[in-house]
Amino acid sequence: MWKGRFKEQTAELLQQYSESVSFDWRLWRHDIEGSIAHSAALEKAGLITPEERSRIVDGLREIGAEIEQGRFEFKRELEDIHMNIEAELTRRIGDPGAKLHTARSRNDQVALDLRLYLREESGELVGGLRDLQRALVELAERHAEVVIPGYTHLQRAQPVYFAHHLLAYVEMFARDAERLLDCRKRINVLPLGSGAIAGSTILLDRELVARLLDFPAVTQNSMDAVSDRDFAVELLSALALIAMHLSRLSEDVILWASSEFKFISISDAFTTGSSLMPQKKNPDVAELTRGKAGRVYGNLVSLLTTLKGLPMTYNRDMQEDKEPVFDSIDTVKAALAIFAAMLGGIRANSEACAQAVSDPNLLATDLADYLVNHAVPFRQAHEVIGKAVALCAERRCELPDLTLADYQALSPAFEADVFAVLTVEKSMAARQAVGAPSPQNVAAQLARWKGLLSS
Numbered sequence: 001m002w003k004g005r006f007k008e009q010t011a012e013l014l015q016q017y018s019e020s021v022s023f024d025w026r027l028w029r030h031d032i033e034g035s036i037a038h039s040a041a042l043e044k045a046g047l048i049t050p051e052e053r054s055r056i057v058d059g060l061r062e063i064g065a066e067i068e069q070g071r072f073e074f075k076r077e078l079e080d081i082h083m084n085i086e087a088e089l090t091r092r093i094g095d096p097g098a099k100l101h102t103a104r105s106r107n108d109q110v111a112l113d114l115r116l117y118l119r120e121e122s123g124e125l126v127g128g129l130r131d132l133q134r135a136l137v138e139l140a141e142r143h144a145e146v147v148i149p150g151y152t153h154l155q156r157a158q159p160v161y162f163a164h165h166l167l168a169y170v171e172m173f174a175r176d177a178e179r180l181l182d183c184r185k186r187i188n189v190l191p192l193g194s195g196a197i198a199g200s201t202i203l204l205d206r207e208l209v210a211r212l213l214d215f216p217a218v219t220q221n222s223m224d225a226v227s228d229r230d231f232a233v234e235l236l237s238a239l240a241l242i243a244m245h246l247s248r249l250s251e252d253v254i255l256w257a258s259s260e261f262k263f264i265s266i267s268d269a270f271t272t273g274s275s276l277m278p279q280k281k282n283p284d285v286a287e288l289t290r291g292k293a294g295r296v297y298g299n300l301v302s303l304l305t306t307l308k309g310l311p312m313t314y315n316r317d318m319q320e321d322k323e324p325v326f327d328s329i330d331t332v333k334a335a336l337a338i339f340a341a342m343l344g345g346i347r348a349n350s351e352a353c354a355q356a357v358s359d360p361n362l363l364a365t366d367l368a369d370y371l372v373n374h375a376v377p378f379r380q381a382h383e384v385i386g387k388a389v390a391l392c393a394e395r396r397c398e399l400p401d402l403t404l405a406d407y408q409a410l411s412p413a414f415e416a417d418v419f420a421v422l423t424v425e426k427s428m429a430a431r432q433a434v435g436a437p438s439p440q441n442v443a444a445q446l447a448r449w450k451g452l453l454s455s
């Protein structure tokens with residue numbers, strides 16, 4: 001493609017070192033789509049005839065069909081997907097093919113292809129998030145009655161509906177989807193027409209290309225357009241957050257499935273055994289997902305680091321943008337899909353959950369609130385209940401085992417109705433603030449999410 005300037009062939013070692021077609025071939029559809037739109041602008045500018053354009057379009061479509069069927073031979077010596085397609089087109093149709101690259105550089109071409117690709121993938125990722133949210137809501141609905149201890153510091157804190165815990169993740173994944181859709185706005189700008197760095201002396205109708213490729217906007221600075229990969233960094237960062245959320249969900253699943261918790265069982269189809277210990281049933285999906293968060297974070301740091309020292313504008317370093325981006329997209333898509341499938345086979349163990357939530361210490365705060373309702377300042381109430389808990393620990397009993405006299409010795413504000421506070425049902429019913437897990441609130445949230453996710 002640059003033979004005019006050179007007398008010697010590119011060294012075999014350099015070809016191997018610099019080729020990207022082994023991974024950027026996956027941009028083929030976007031490359032072809034972009035070239036078809038570009039050819040419309042060439043025709044409009046009178047640079048190719050309608051006849052030449054239709055030979056270009058047919059040729060590109062033919063190549064596309066062959067790639068799709070796995071019949072196309074990619075050549076490493078042609079470096080990347082852009083040159084592979086263009087060279088083959090020219091081999092097939094001659095001069096019209098050789099006109100295709102007019103007023104275009106691989107610098108604006110690759111920026112375009114990547115944007116088209118990420119625009120499509122961001123949509124698919126949102127779909128994957130929605131499927132996972134639906135699976136969480138479905139799991140929550142199947143166990144609408146189950147109450148578990150909520151934890152802070154991994155210490156039992158207060159009772160919550162299992163559904164409330166799962167809906168916390170639904171909220172996280174909703175923010176993730178919002179982030180992707182927001183990032184998509186910055187992906188969705190047409191860079192083609194920026195040329196290598198300074199546009200071109202040949203004037204093409206960029207608005208036409210934007211319309212054909214469904215871009216609502218075109219880039220406003222040719223130098224920025226060919227050097228900008230912010231949109232890819234943003235996407236990698238959104239993916240890192242999704243991976244973090246998946247990893248935290250994984251951690252809960254792993255804990256819940258342990259013999260120590262026993263809150264859930266995972267179906268055989270989504271667990272593995274041990275080659276040595278016959279009793280084992282391991283939550284590998286969750287462990288792998290927790291592990292993969294590391295590479296998704298790594299991909300973000302990798303691209304940021306690649307870009308940080310680059311002078312304006314395009315530098316070949318930027319070819320290193322693709323593998324981290326592809327890897328994070330593949331990794332997160334796969335994790336979202338397998339998690340949604342695994343959640344379908346999770347069952348809560350209502351007995352173990354009821355056993356765990358029957359721990360009366362979970363209601364210690366409710367007792368402090370009782371005193372507040374009997375005009376005791378909260379700080380004092382907190383101390384009184386702390387003493388009651390210490391007394392129980394000393395006597396090796398639980399809060400409901402103390403007598404009214406015991407309670408009244410700690411505070412005269414206690415009355416006979418104190419024991420009525422000490423039930424999980426009461427505790428849940430009282431948690432009525434917006435966002436708190438009263439039965440009505442949780443039911444309303446389940447209904448809200450079902451509605452939002454059905455459309």
Ligand code: ARG
Binds near residue numbers: 020080106110318319
């Ligand atoms: N394969 C290159 C990349 O992915 C395409 C752009 C090459 N541009 C250039 N001037 N060598 O970044």
